[in-house]
Amino acid sequence: GINAEYGERKIMHAYNLVSHGRRIFRQLIFSSNTRFALHSLPPNVSSQQVYEECVRLAGGNIKQISKNLSSLVVVRMNKDLGGKETYIPPRLLQGLVPSILLESHHFWQGEDLLIRGEPIDNNSQWFNYNLEISFAEDPSDVLDGHTAVIKRRPIGTTLTKIATSSSVESGLQRKSSAPKAPASSSAVDEFLVMDLIQLGFTPAACRLALQRNSNSLDRAAQWLFDETNKPEIIACEINFGNQMDISEPMEEESLSNSSSFFSQGNKETKDSQTFT
Numbered sequence: 001g002i003n004a005e006y007g008e009r010k011i012m013h014a015y016n017l018v019s020h021g022r023r024i025f026r027q028l029i030f031s032s033n034t035r036f037a038l039h040s041l042p043p044n045v046s047s048q049q050v051y052e053e054c055v056r057l058a059g060g061n062i063k064q065i066s067k068n069l070s071s072l073v074v075v076r077m078n079k080d081l082g083g084k085e086t087y088i089p090p091r092l093l094q095g096l097v098p099s100i101l102l103e104s105h106h107f108w109q110g111e112d113l114l115i116r117g118e119p120i121d122n123n124s125q126w127f128n129y130n131l132e133i134s135f136a137e138d139p140s141d142v143l144d145g146h147t148a149v150i151k152r153r154p155i156g157t158t159l160t161k162i163a164t165s166s167s168v169e170s171g172l173q174r175k176s177s178a179p180k181a182p183a184s185s186s187a188v189d190e191f192l193v194m195d196l197i198q199l200g201f202t203p204a205a206c207r208l209a210l211q212r213n214s215n216s217l218d219r220a221a222q223w224l225f226d227e228t229n230k231p232e233i234i235a236c237e238i239n240f241g242n243q244m245d246i247s248e249p250m251e252e253e254s255l256s257n258s259s260s261f262f263s264q265g266n267k268e269t270k271d272s273q274t275f276t
Contacts (some may be wrong), residue, residue, distance in 0.1 A: 009033070009036065010032075010054070011031070011032050011033045011036050012030075012031070012032040012036065013026070013028060013030070013031050013032075013095065014028075014029055014030035014031075014060070014062050014094065015027055015028055015029065015177070016029050016064065016065075016066040017066060018066050018091075018092060019066075019068060019071070019154050020071045020073075020092055021071050021072075021073035021086075024089075025093075025232065026096060027066070027091065027092065027095060027228070028041070028060070028061070028093065028094050028095020028096070029041075029060050029061060029062065029064045029089070030058070030060035030061060030062035030064070031058065031059055031060055032054060032055055032057075032058045033058065034057055034058065034059035034060075035057060037059070038095050038097065038098050038099065039059035039094045039095040039099045040059075040099055041059030042059055042060065043057075043058075043059045044058050044059060066074075073086060073087075074087040075087075076084065076108070078108075078110075078184060080138060081110065081159060081160075081161055081162045081206065081236065082157075082161050082162050083110050083111045083161075083162025084110070084111055084162070085108035085110050085111075085116070085162070086109050087106070087107070087108055088107040088109050088115060090102040090103070090107070093107065096148070097133065097150070101117065101127075101131065101150075104119060104120055104121075104124065104126075104127035105117035105119055105120060105127065105131055106118045107131075107133075108122060110162040110163075111162055111163070112162050112163035112173075113134070113135065114132060114134055114160060114162070114163075115130065115131075115132070115133040115134075116130065116132055116133075116159055116160075117130060117133070118130060119155070122155060128155055129152050129153060129154055130150045130152070130153040130154075130155065130157075130159060131150060131151065131152060131153065132147065132150070132153060132159060132160060133148060133149070133150050133151075134149050134271065135148050135149075137215045137218065143224040143238065151226060154227045187211070188207050188210045188211060188215065188262030189210065192206075192210055192215060192217050192220070193206045193207055193210065195217060196210070196217070196220060196221060196224065199221060199224065201224055202237055202240075204236050204237050204240040205224060205233045205236060206220070208226070208232070208233065208236045209221075209223045209224045209233075228269060
């Protein structure tokens with residue numbers, strides 16, 4: 001779990017890390033002062049025990065262990081907002097969003113990571129409005145240091161469109177492995193190529209992966225391990241081998257040992273051009 005202490009109030013909240021759909025969520029299980037918790041927790045009461053002042057208003061069970069349960073991910077295409085949304089069960093927002101809102105709304109997270117809440121009952125006297133919850137990676141990006149902001153939107157008003165720009169990565173689904181327009185080989189960072197080679201791939205495959213993912217090391221590694229990209233990788237390696245066959249003769253060395261190429265800093269120009 002994760003423990004957090006809230007400044008001068010000296011309040012501790014404990015969370016379990018819960019797995020759902022190959023993602024990790026925080027779930028509140030204990031608070032040293034339930035008056036400041038966003039989720040209702042059972043109080044610790046016992047007629048035979050005297051509690052210290054600091055935990056007199058505590059609730060929940062700090063020893064509660066999260067179980068690895070099977071999960072079902074529900075994804076829908078929202079044509080009105082122009083993108084895909086994934087359903088977020090209320091239990092995964094326990095302690096992060098006020099419980100009363102979890103009971104009155106269904107929550108969906110878009111590809112832009114913005115969570116949108118729909119009222120369960122549009123005719124409700126108190127909860128007939130939509131919600132938008134945004135997060136900030138850096139607390140300084142949000143007013144007063146808050147890492148999340150909940151906004152209320154009247155029924156009938158248009159919610160924020162789902163941003164599907166390539167610069168926004170979905171935290172819910174695996175990034176598409178569809179090939180992108182290849183960049184020039186000169187744009188590939190050779191230091192990143194060396195890092196990917198350690199995973200057991202050829203230099204040609206590593207350069208291709210970096211070209212397809214704009215020199216992002218993490219995305220390139222995922223791209224290489226994606227089985228749907230295997231035909232393109234094989235084709236690239238065959239094409240590379242054909243180019244080697246028609247190129248000028250090189251000094252006798254094992255091409256399979258790709259790491260030796262990068263360690264020879266004073267290699268002849270014609271040899272280095274063969275690998276670029």
